[in-house]
Amino acid sequence: MNGQQMVLKLNDISSKKPGNIAAIFSLSNGYVGIQASNPINGSNDTGTLVNGFFEYSPITYGEAAAFYPKNNQTIVPVLNLRKIILLDENHHRFDTATIKDISLNLENGQLHEVYEVSNQAHKKIEMTVVSAIDQKNLSFYGIKFSFKPLSYKGKLIVDKRFKLDAISEAADIGAQEDPRKTRRVNSAAKQIIASADDREILKIATKKSNQSITIQGRSISKKLLTERDLTTSFDLTYIYQVSKGDENKVVPIEQHSFVKIKENSHQFWEKVWQQSAVMISGNDEINLALHFNIFQLNQAAGRDGHTNIAAKGLTGPGYEGHTFWDTEMYMMPYFIYTNPEIAKSLLIYRYHTLAFARKRARELGVDSGALFAWRSINGEETSAYYPASTAAYHLNGDIAYAIGKYYETTDDDEFMEKYGFEILLETARFWREFGSWTEKNGQKKFEFLTVTGPDEYTAMVDNNYFTNRMAENNLQLAYTVGHKLAVSNPKILLKLNTSENELRQFQHLSTNIYFPRNTQYAINAQDDSFFSKPIWPFQTTPNSQYPLLLHYHPLHIYRYQVNKQADTILADFLFPETITESQLGREFDYYEKITTHDSSLSRSIFSAVAARMGNVKKAYSYFSDTVRMDLIDLQGNTEDGLHLANLGGSWLDVVQGFAGMQVTAQGILKILPHLPEEWNSFEFRLMFKKRLLKFVIDQQITEITLINGDPLEVIINQKKYTLSKIIKINN
Template sequence: MPHTAHKDNAVENDIDTMRAYTPAPVPSPALDPEPWCIRERAADPARAFLHETLFTLGNGYIGMRGTPEEGHGPGRAPGGTLEGTYLNGFHDTETIHYPENAYGLARTNEFMLNVPNAKRVTVIVDGEPFTLETGTVLAYERMLDFRTGVLERRVEWESGTGKRLRIASRRLVCLERKHVAALEVAVTPLNFSGEVRILSDVDAAVTNLQAGDDPRVGSAITGPSLQLAGCEVGASDVLVLQRTRHSGFLLATATDSVLDGAEARVEPLASGHAFAFAARAGITAVLHKFIAYASSRDVDEARVASHARAELAAARAAGFDALVRAQALWLDGFWREADVVIDGDDALQQGVRFNQFHLLQSVGRDGKTNIAAKGVTGEGYEGHYFWDTEIYVFPFFLFSRPEIARALLQYRYDILPQARARARQMAHARGALFPWRTIAGEECSAYYPAGTAQYHINADVAYSIRQYLLATNDFDFIAQYGAEIVLETARIWLGLGSYDRQGRFCINEVTGPDEYTALVNNNYYTNAMARMHMTFAADMADRLRAERPDDHARVVALIGLEQAEIDAMRAASAAMRLPYDEALGIHEQDDSFLSKKRWDFAGTPADKYPLLLHYHPLVIYRHQVCKQADVVLALLLLSNEFSLDDKRRDFDYYEAVTTHDSSLSSCIFSIVAAEVGYRDKAYAYFMETARLDLDNTHANTEYGVHTAAMAGTWLGVAYGFGGMRLDEGGLRFAPTLPDRWNGYRFKVHVRGALLEVAVDAGGADYRLLAGDRLALAHHGRAFELGTGHATIRMENLA
């Protein structure tokens, strides 16, 4: 089925809805507020779909939803579960057909595929397969430990004939081995001896979730996108080869299964093996299953099968227990440098670590992939990457794992050719225009007013490169890749903008971050970020010429850069129109925003939110109403360009007209509220973000987590309560302590140092954990950490 444009005739990125206006979420009392794990103490069918998302395992490449190894029994209601395994960046394509066409509209959609379920293991007693829907569950517990990265489950079950089993399983997706996952299923008869069969196979007949008319929860494609290209069943191993229908990628799914603790008769199946053995009461038989995925998007097509087999053989040779130990060791290193500690609220502590853990599981680390809005946990937004990466997710990795941040920027460099082609389609003779939503670089937004019109994505990418340079001093990256990205994308502003009769540089017919206001002139956020972008591009070109003349010459020759363009960027930046209303003392969201009628919030029933699902886009566009932070986001990103009074007035005005119908909004309002002294509001907005997925407050986490909001939780601690800012003026903090906390701690990598900030009621301790020297400021008081002053106590919090 082709991708039809009508399904996007609503504001994009609309899966995220305001907490106050969504149906009451299904509560999860089984998830106790434990600081280092999530634990499920009962198998509740009403929560299964949600918990499949929460218990997802991933490594930035493989994502394996938390469905049981045995699958679900016949009692599972349709739509009540999603058996999903995903590979970050692995996708098929479909042609977008428009009932009414126009030049330059996006032509091809890219969508993430559900790949074969290789973890399937079925235990059969007296012909009755074990499932949670059949027989009787006598005891149950499932736990995902953030320190080990292992999903564990213990079940005691009684068959229809009264035979009792204990089944204990462990599962992991290897963080060190990109292509590998593994699981262990231990089966212990409790009250009988007799034959037990364990089936270990690959379910290759998978399809994507059908979204129907709702593009937020899946794909419009019908039927399988993977076509069988071959299947080999060996003595204990299986190799399934498939090819995508349109994108042409070859996929290999390989497994190897080993049974210990019993002498088994092994029978080949169509895509697996059956292990039949004489089970004895109290004696445990253990099946280990090793899994590898590889595709021609990752390795040469001729090597896909051999690469999967080699990864599989190496994993089996290491053994399951060794993989578990390596996983825990890898995560120990991560938490040692990235952990955020909240003293005084276990539920919040759980939420913060859960979010960090899922960000780590979802982010691509290979320079060829990014992080999707739903990570690798579900099919919402079809696996597309957005600007969420650069503005929300990137800072978390920049200050916790800078090498991952660099890889995310490398991805943008990797898709520059497609961005250049898109710029030509949009009538720009020079430069590159990054897509609004994409996987492999093509623009996939079928609704251009809320998608393609958001030109600010170019500035968002440039902003992240600027922050990367400030935080790492890695000018090698700038010389090799960053300068080309920043200069090519900055050119777009010269082609897009123009000077008005007053000599002001104006940028017309664009959409800012607020998707309830589309196709406007001089969106404040866009113009302010474009000014930053062009200034940064010009400064970087000058520095490159002075410090790296060979690289400067290479870039100039490669993109045909002229000095006149650099001069034009500086002139446009200096003359940029930044709308401001003198009477109200606020920065106008755009030229027309304040002239529109305010939305009638008092007269809008709660069941009419989110607005985009109940009102035509034009109705929304004609009103003064915001879906999410727009001007308020500029207050954060360009913090030193505004006075505290400016920020307070802007916050007050835009808070009153913002619905927060996007999960990208609350964390930004929390940070700015903390800065302007609105402590209660800062905390309330923060709490809307921190446990959004664990508590399913937007009632849609079953379709995937909200990675931007997860990263927004880290931003809320570091940028919000910690008051952290990094710009050309240096690194500074202005920490405050929420009334409900006893204290908090977080760490940041910056300029070759690892800094710990520990805040309590009396002040803050700044501790240099690694590095020789670091200059910073605390509430405006400058100081330096270094030899002899590795820890400094700063009193008198503001």
């Protein structure tokens, strides 16, 4: 792929709204995120987000009940590190900046912008901004401003000192009208604790969550307030260090340079593309969009085991900076197969929230095990609407599924012994205590009552198919992993206060879980009551009334067969060996007709499943919307932050959809490709069992190259081969 195809430019996005530009062209490293806000017109107090830095605010209920969450958690935007003040020689402010060009280099992580800046006297200068964020020493960010005279050639005063605007208390903006937006809590106290000509240190502390951030800014030119003659062009460069408390101060700011920041960024991205490049021949627009999605996925992921990926990453404050089930189902697969170390860190985050999860299970009346928070930053449940959150118990199974896939791919026994098995054990215990035995068709079956599946338009039902399938997998994983680890480390069961008998209980439950079925259509039923409801009146619902959640009361929606997103179809995607091709076709046809795709999580799953079915035309239609969702602002809210789960979904579509990549029950990598007619070929790379593999697929040939690692067995088009160096198979 040539360099031109690895640069995202202004013309590559459909909406030029400032909020969209700020989110799409943002820079982050999983720790700190910098939105590409206008340096002249942007706010002082927004634009910079720190992963895990949040504030509490009380949840107000009209009528409360026992164990409702007491507090919101909202990510706190800190000072805008891009903000700059320009004055002419008469101290008149240049207060308008029009963007002329912007480009994000996906190969090295550098952002390049050009603005025309003017004042009320219509004097103009050109300002070029180059910025990068450090991908090794994560607390560092560098930005260089270059100024060029246009109609103004006098003295230019450049002020890059920290500015502290008046801070308002909790402002509940937009949270009631649109639950996807944030609750902008701005109650953090800000104080400049040190100041000199060339540097300032700012401390930001939250009042209720008791967190603090220290930001140190340094001017390479030795002055934060500079007066220069603009008869010729000149540059000014600034370095910022953002630290949580006393963390990330291993490298003093004096020893860091903008050159080093750019070098560390370039080296990081070089490794990313070496391990996870996906290249499409035949459609440069889709190719660029896919690389952008992968770029932003890598930028968003917390890497310290204590932070995760927010629904919007660090590109915007939407959904208040919360982590959901999105991570494990949509984003984790990319990291498992391309950067297992980051996948492990994301899973360790869940381990560090186990204490909150155990407490939540007790609050729900379950005497053992753990129930992870539906939406949270630090692991405490913060959702005030339990029918579409806490009742979505499938999150436990989603986390267990991701752990199982990580282990299947890496054989990381150390992770399992330290972290993974304990999570599997605690989630399996939850299912055991939460479920109940019943008689179905003359047989004793284990079922789960009053739950909500992935489809948030169907809440509080019995035996949601997806939930039951995830619970079955969770229980079986606890059994098989426990037995495997006990062989190599007999003390592991004693350490976690479990036994062979408890493991056998899990296996017994997993083999007796009930799955609802609709006999009329010969398909899996989404839940026990789904087919007793009328179908939503799609023909009389105007387009202006979508998404339904913004226009209809939840109880109105719950009375109908209507899906916000993939539910049973998602289970079919995750467990392909549990369903025949003919039944999958019937299920896809039925559920597709009643799915609105109001959720950004939906289209990618329908695309991947359609591709596996061989319906490549339909798969490509869904994929086209998925891969460009934020670049075309398909959901209409990109300005609140990118849809990170959907970005992961676009990778799923290519690798697990069009390439048909699966891992069999025997642990063998399997490929069954379906090439879209719009492409000449496509290729991608995977990490699998400590091996780096390259796949190239065109209309005639599937080629797999073992870049490094030992030989392994693979399945291509239903036939088994031993890959020692390279295999070429006719399609």
